[in-house]
Amino acid sequence: MKLAADIKAFQKRIGHEFARPELLLRALTHGSVSSPTRPDNQRLEFLGDRVLGLVMATALLEADKDASEGQLAPRFNALVRKETCAAVAQQVDLGAVLKLGRSEMLSGGRRKQALLGDAMEAVIAAVYRDAGFEVARDMILRLWGDRIHAVEDDARDAKTALQEWAQARKQKPPTYVEVSRSGPDHAPVFTIAVRLQDGTEAQATAGSKRQAEQAAAQALLSRLS
Template identity: 75%
Template sequence: MKLSGELKAFEGRLGHRFAQPALLVRAVTHSSMASPTRDDNQRLEFLGDRVLGLVMAEALLERDPSAEEGQLAPRFNALVRKEACADVAREIDLGAVLKLGRSEMLSGGRRKQALLGDAMEAVIAAVYRDAGFEAAKQMVLRLWGSRIDKVKDDARDAKTALQEWAQARGLPPPAYVETARSGPDHAPKFTIEARLENGACESAQAGSKRQAEQAAAKALLARVEAG
């Protein structure tokens, strides 16, 4: 199989030349383009998630030999979550080579965080299947770059931190309520309010519910910790 010019250029951005080009084609094929003769990237995504996890777990252990599990876990989660994968995907313009069905394309699929994150994991798996773990590891370390060195204990997500704050004071877990949604379907904006039983609350807006919840939790945590 010969790759298109766009995919050849993407290989350059990725830093890996495929001995089995069909793997790359499959990795960038969304389920909306699947057919009896064309596989999508879902199975590769499943595998890539595990490869990424192993690379990051090993990298974190090597970079901080004295860190305890309680410190490593939030750092790990920050590096492997969908937001991080999507950020890397944007840096190498993975969206430009995604193979999408018409409906996904019209709804802005090339910019969607979930699609980009899933495709990034699939690409990692494709490199792993094409050239082995060491090749996949080196690519991941190169693409994630300084993120690995910069991630700190505060990488623990805000929702977890807020829940722990509440539990330590005998309060039930925070509630997250969607109070507004605006914008077109392909670029929505969600407003989420984080609420504690003691009446404290904060709102935030973002392009996904998860991001808005995290931002609202961060704002509320800062407020209650400030006293």
């Protein structure tokens, strides 16, 4: 199968040349452009999430042989969460080669965290199916790089950090309110407000409620600091 120049360049960026390039093309195909003869990447995303989880769990155990489960769990969550997958996707410019429908392209799909994170997991699965676990593991460890050793600094997500900030000051937990929802059903956009007991608040917008809540919490933490 002859690949376009941008796909060949992407293979170089992730460090793997596919023996079965159709796997990569499927990993890069979003549901907005799929068809009966052109399947999307959702099944690969499902598999890639599990491959990534096994690689990261093993890497964390090897990196800190004395860590308890309670210490490992937040580190693991920080490394496999959608935001981290999206950051790695941006690092290799995955968005440039995503296959999207017109509506997704017009709504900025190539920059959406959810789409990028899902596609990164699908690419992991494609490499796994193309060349086996060891090759997929080596690619993951290479792309995630220093994140694995610096994960302690990122182990608490913004919502957890904000809740701990409030508790330390004897305030009630922050409240999150959906301010608005817009966009089509397949690509909704949420605006979420987070408010502390003392009335301090911040808002953020993202492609999922979870991402918007995290972004709002981070915005409020930045204001408080």
